[in-house]
Amino acid sequence: MTPAFLAAVVDTLLPGEASSPDGRIALPSGTAAGVDLGPYREAARPVLQAIADAAGDPQAFVDLGGAGRRGILQAVQREAAEEFARLLALLLPDYYESAQVLRAFGWRTEPPQPLGHDVLAMDEATRRKLERVRLSGQRWRG
Amino acid sequence: MNRVALHDPVDVLVVGAGIGGAAFSKSLAESLPSLRILCLERGGWLDPSALPASRPKWQRAILGPWAASPNMRLKSGAPSASADYPIDDSASAIKPLMWSGVGGSTINWAAHFPRLHPSDFRTRSLDGVGSDWPFGYFDLEPYYERNDAQMGVSGLAGDPAYPPKPARAMPPLPIGRLGMAAARGFDRMGWHWWPVDAAVNSIAHDGRAGCNHCGPCLIGCVNRAKSSVDVTYWPKAINNGVELRDRCIVQEIVIEGARATSVRYRDGAGGEHLQRASYIVVAGNGIGTARLLMASGVKSPALGRNLMFHPAAYVRGMFAEELDGPVGPVGCAIYSHEFYETDERRGFKRGIHLQVTRENALLVQAMRMQPAWGAEAQRRLREEFRHSIVVLVQAEDFPESHNRVTLADRIESDGLPGVRLEYRLSDHSRRSLDFGIERADEVLRAAGAHRIEKLPLAPVTGWHLLGTARMGNDPATSVTDGRGRCHGVANLIVADGSLFPTVGAVNPGSTIGALALKVAEDLVREIA
Numbered sequence: 001m002t003p004a005f006l007a008a009v010v011d012t013l014l015p016g017e018a019s020s021p022d023g024r025i026a027l028p029s030g031t032a033a034g035v036d037l038g039p040y041r042e043a044a045r046p047v048l049q050a051i052a053d054a055a056g057d058p059q060a061f062v063d064l065g066g067a068g069r070r071g072i073l074q075a076v077q078r079e080a081a082e083e084f085a086r087l088l089a090l091l092l093p094d095y096y097e098s099a100q101v102l103r104a105f106g107w108r109t110e111p112p113q114p115l116g117h118d119v120l121a122m123d124e125a126t127r128r129k130l131e132r133v134r135l136s137g138q139r140w141r142g
Numbered sequence: 143m144n145r146v147a148l149h150d151p152v153d154v155l156v157v158g159a160g161i162g163g164a165a166f167s168k169s170l171a172e173s174l175p176s177l178r179i180l181c182l183e184r185g186g187w188l189d190p191s192a193l194p195a196s197r198p199k200w201q202r203a204i205l206g207p208w209a210a211s212p213n214m215r216l217k218s219g220a221p222s223a224s225a226d227y228p229i230d231d232s233a234s235a236i237k238p239l240m241w242s243g244v245g246g247s248t249i250n251w252a253a254h255f256p257r258l259h260p261s262d263f264r265t266r267s268l269d270g271v272g273s274d275w276p277f278g279y280f281d282l283e284p285y286y287e288r289n290d291a292q293m294g295v296s297g298l299a300g301d302p303a304y305p306p307k308p309a310r311a312m313p314p315l316p317i318g319r320l321g322m323a324a325a326r327g328f329d330r331m332g333w334h335w336w337p338v339d340a341a342v343n344s345i346a347h348d349g350r351a352g353c354n355h356c357g358p359c360l361i362g363c364v365n366r367a368k369s370s371v372d373v374t375y376w377p378k379a380i381n382n383g384v385e386l387r388d389r390c391i392v393q394e395i396v397i398e399g400a401r402a403t404s405v406r407y408r409d410g411a412g413g414e415h416l417q418r419a420s421y422i423v424v425a426g427n428g429i430g431t432a433r434l435l436m437a438s439g440v441k442s443p444a445l446g447r448n449l450m451f452h453p454a455a456y457v458r459g460m461f462a463e464e465l466d467g468p469v470g471p472v473g474c475a476i477y478s479h480e481f482y483e484t485d486e487r488r489g490f491k492r493g494i495h496l497q498v499t500r501e502n503a504l505l506v507q508a509m510r511m512q513p514a515w516g517a518e519a520q521r522r523l524r525e526e527f528r529h530s531i532v533v534l535v536q537a538e539d540f541p542e543s544h545n546r547v548t549l550a551d552r553i554e555s556d557g558l559p560g561v562r563l564e565y566r567l568s569d570h571s572r573r574s575l576d577f578g579i580e581r582a583d584e585v586l587r588a589a590g591a592h593r594i595e596k597l598p599l600a601p602v603t604g605w606h607l608l609g610t611a612r613m614g615n616d617p618a619t620s621v622t623d624g625r626g627r628c629h630g631v632a633n634l635i636v637a638d639g640s641l642f643p644t645v646g647a648v649n650p651g652s653t654i655g656a657l658a659l660k661v662a663e664d665l666v667r668e669i670a
Contacts, residue, residue, distance in 0.1 A: 015517050027520055070516060077513065085512060093202040096505040105504055105527050107467065113196040113364040116354025117469040119318040122337070126322045129329040130336070139303045139334060141268070141483055142260025142279060 001048055005058035006037035009051060012069040013088065014095050017104075025104040030091065033098040040090045047083040050076045146406075146414045152178040152385075154665075155405060155419035157392045157434065159183035160246020161651060162425035162638030164375035165289060165658035171382035173666040179383070180417065182390040182407055184556070185225035185243030188372060192223065193362040200358065201505035208361040210239040210250060211602060224249075225389070227556050229429060231604075234563035236451045238604040240427055244388055245372035247427065247605065248651065250360045252473025253341040253368050254497065255295055255652045257286055260305060261483060262646035269484050269491045272540050272644040276613050276624030279305070282656050285663075289655035292378075293369045294347050297339035303479035312344045315353065318466040321475035324498040324531050327589025333480040338497070340474040341369035341651065348374075357470040358503060368471070390415070393557045395422055395438035395634065402634040408557055421665065425638040425658065428607030432547040432640060433561045435611065435621075440628060442611075442621045446548060448541035449563065450609040450645045452495075453571040454600045455535040457582035459591025460525055467528040468501045475500060481581060482647060490570055494578040495536040495647040496585070501527070525593075533586060535578030537571045538647040539608075547610050567599060575599065606650050611640035625664040626657075637661045 014030030037044065054072045055061035061072060077084040095101055099109040108115075122130070154170060156163045159181050171179050194203035206218035212226035225242045241249040260279035265272035287308065297310035314337040317325070321337070328335035342359075345352040353367035366373050380386060389410030396404045396416075404418040424431045432446040475498040482493040501507065504527060511519035550560030575598065583594050614620025617629035626641055628634040637658040639650050 013515050015520070017520070021524060027524075073515075077515075081513070088512060088515060089205070089509070092508050093199070093205065093505055096508045097199050097201050102504065105524075107504060107528075109198070111196055111198055111200050112356035112358055112470075113193075113354075116356040117466075119316040119355045119466060119469050120322070121316040122314075123322060126317075126325050129325055132329070133334055133336060134300045134302065136302055136334065139479065139483065140259050140261065140305060142264065142305075 001041055001052070002058055003038070004062045005052065006041070007031045008062045008069060009048065010035050010037055010091060012066070012073055013091060015066070024106065027104045028100045030095055033095050033100050035091055035094045035098070037091070044087050044090060047076065047080060047087045050080055050083070146416050149415060149417045151418035151420070152180040153419065154179045154421045154423060155417060156181040156423045156425060157405065158246065158425040158427070158430065158638065159244045159371075159376065159386060159388070160425060160427065160638065161248050161371050161655050162658040163246070163423070164371035164379060165292070165655045166423055166425060166637040166662045167384045168292070168375045168379035168382060169659050169662040170666065171379055171384045173663070174669060175383060177669070179385070180419070181384060181386045182392055182405070182417070183244050183386060183388045184391040186223065186388045187244045188223055188249060188362060190364060190366070193364050195356055195358050195361055195364050200361070201503045203361055204358065204503060204506055205509065208250065210360060210605070211237055212240055212242070213237070225391070227554050227558070228560065230550060230560065230562040234565040235567045235599065235601060236453065236565055236604040237602050238429055238563060238607060239602070240429070240607065244376060244386065245370040248370035249362055249372065251370070251605065251651060252359050253471060254473045254649045255293070255339045255341040256477070256648040257304065258646040258648060258653050259303070259482060262644060265492060265644050271491050273614065275643050276615065282653070282660060285656035285659040286652065288659055289652060293341045293374050293655065294343055294350070295339050296342055296344035298337050301336040303334055303336065303482060310339065312347055315340050315342060315344045315471060315474050316355070317475050318469065320465045320500060320531055321498060323461065323463065323465060323589050324476055324585070327585040328478055330588040331585055333478055333585065335476050335478045337476050338474045339652070340471060342471050342474060343367040343369070353471060355470045357468045357472060359470055359472045391556050391558070392434060395424070395434065397439060397631055397634070400631055402631055421633045421635060423635045423637050425636070427638055428610045428640045429547055429561060429563070431636060431638055432610035433549065433558060436549050437559050440631065440634070442617065442629060444612055444619055444621045446610050447543045447546045448609040448612055449545040449547055449565055450539035450541060450606070450642070451565070451604045452539055452606050452645065452647060453537045453567055453575055454603040455575045455579050456597040456600050457533045457535060457579055457586060458526070458595045459531050459533070459586030459589065460593040461529050461531065461591055463590070464528055465531065466500060468503045470500065472500045472502070473497070481578065488577050490573040490577065492538040492574070493647055494538070494574050496578060496582060497534040497536065499532050499534050501530060501532070531586060531589065531591070533582035535575055535582055536647050537574035537578065539645055540568060540570060541609055541612065541644060542568060606639065606645065608639040608642045608645050608650060611636045612643045613641045614643060626661040635661060635665065
């Protein structure tokens with residue numbers, strides 16, 4: 001389980017975006033966002049081994065192109081769905097809590113508190129729609 | 143052999159400090175201040191400084207120690223503030239969600255606070271299904287009002303789907319871009335919609351702050367704007383003289399002849415205690431109450447049976463326009479009761495609740511993409527995040543005897559028998575959900591959605607744990623009478639959602655609180 005193998009797994013699962021859609025910040029790849037499988041190597045060993053075995057060995061997985069790696073991962077997911085889901089559960093929090101990824105989604109990096117968020121109150125047009133409902137007559141029965 | 147500590151008797155002992163136990167205790171103490179009232183709660187008080195919403199890596203708490211499911215919390219292995227017990231839900235189509243601590247599941251609820259409709263109390267008489275309650279909406283109405291006053295409700299009076307309600311204590315929560323976009327859809331369809339009643343402060347109220355819309359209500363409320371009963375009922379109940387012993391797990395209600403005489407409980411350090419009481423009141427939710435009553439040898443053919451949730455489906459519409467994203471309060475925008483009352487042309491009786499909810503945290507939405515991963519998952523998340531509206535379709539569950547809570551052979555680490563759920567989605571519920579999914583699809587498209595995703599049954603939605611100690615007149619088909627008294631053990635009382643003979647299609651928190659106040663007042667009349 002070399003660092004290159006682990007990085008290849010991460011970046012196949014979390015490829016990011018090659019270019020920025022609609023002028024937004026492009027999503028980084030998993031490793032570019034700082035995701036590291038190293039600390040999870042033991043927890044994920046069975047599924048990582050299955051990936052390496054399916055490719056032949058860890059380096060063979062690294063040497064495959066993107067389509068080849070995806071094919072290997074899809075096969076392992078079919079064979080070991082639960083372990084594969086556990087691998088994703090290990091990686092996704094680190095990725096989707098990273099500042100780079102939050103910014104790419106246009107979301108702030110600060111936690112919900114103490115700042116909170118602004119939410120718009122009902123505008124006048126919506127109030128008029130609600131008035132139609134209010135005047136629509138009793139709907140309950142008893 | 144461990145020494146058992148014996149305590150001076152109390153007048154009333156309440157098991158469970160959730161909304162039922164809190165409302166009951168506070169009301170009783172207020173009416174009869176001379177009573178000695180004790181509440182035993184298996185979990186502890188929440189430490190607001192320990193809540194995750196103030197930390198940078200807060201999202202992962204939703205998947206671990208702050209997951210809504212006790213089984214998920216236990217499985218994560220992370221220390222949780224909830225005193226959980228495992229629930230074998232392998233035979234249940236819906237997975238149970240709860241919180242075990244002071245405040246009960248109001249700690250991690252969304253605080254959507256609707257009442258049942260008048261027709262919900264008379265489903266047998268009106269529609270020939272389910273069972274009538276022993277009393278009607280208008281009997282419970284004064285208790286709804288009192289419960290609203292204690293909890294603090296933001297909302298707007300005037301909804302024609304309900305009998306008139308007084309002005310709410312606070313203005314409605316802002317519905318945001320999401321709510322206004324959804325309202326556009328309902329308006330185009332010509333359907334009913336209304337801003338939700340929420341047990342969340344929209345402005346400062348009753349010594350607590352107004353909501354700052356931070357988003358993740360389900361991982362505890364940092365600024366205490368959300369009305370969990372640890373910050374509403376309990377401080378007042380304690381001021382009124384109620385004693386609350388937390389981290390005390392009741393092992394058994396001791397029943398001698400036709401009377402409950404005491405409870406045996408274990409404290410947080412493992413010490414054993416025996417507490418005598420004149421009345422014992424159980425409020426541990428539809429699973430915990432049934433578990434304890436069964437473990438204590440209460441005999442009733444209906445005990446544990448007729449388990450009801452509210453089967454739920456999600457319909458998600460994707461919009462080109464930017465919406466709000468994961469802001470709060472998460473469960474509270476607008477709802478529609480256009481299809482709440484029976485119309486037999488739909489092919490089923492009773493109705494559905496449509497609720498427009500807000501988005502979840504980015505990580506939670508990313509986790510939902512599975513089994514997709516890679517570029518496909520990221521593309522879908524791009525399309526959805528800050529650009530989606532979810533309509534929750536909630537169906538009325540009917541009481542069905544085969545849906546039940548049973549005890550397992552093993553003893554869990556909390557000292558009680560293990561608990562198992564058996565629950566099948568009925569054909570009726572499936573038809574109701576399918577009807578609701580189609581209506582949600584229509585309204586989202588009318589609002590401007592360019593793509594729709596449907597989840598026909600959302601399994602991890604078992605918040606509403608109801609019906610397992612139902613009220614009724616016949617001991618063959620009910621566990622308690624209309625005042626919550628167990629048939630055959632008259633000083634053993636239930637004061638939670640277990641009592642519901644039927645459940646309507648709306649969230650039960652408001653009704654559980656009102657019902658507990660009524661049960662307390664019924665006891666006051668007897669004692670006074």
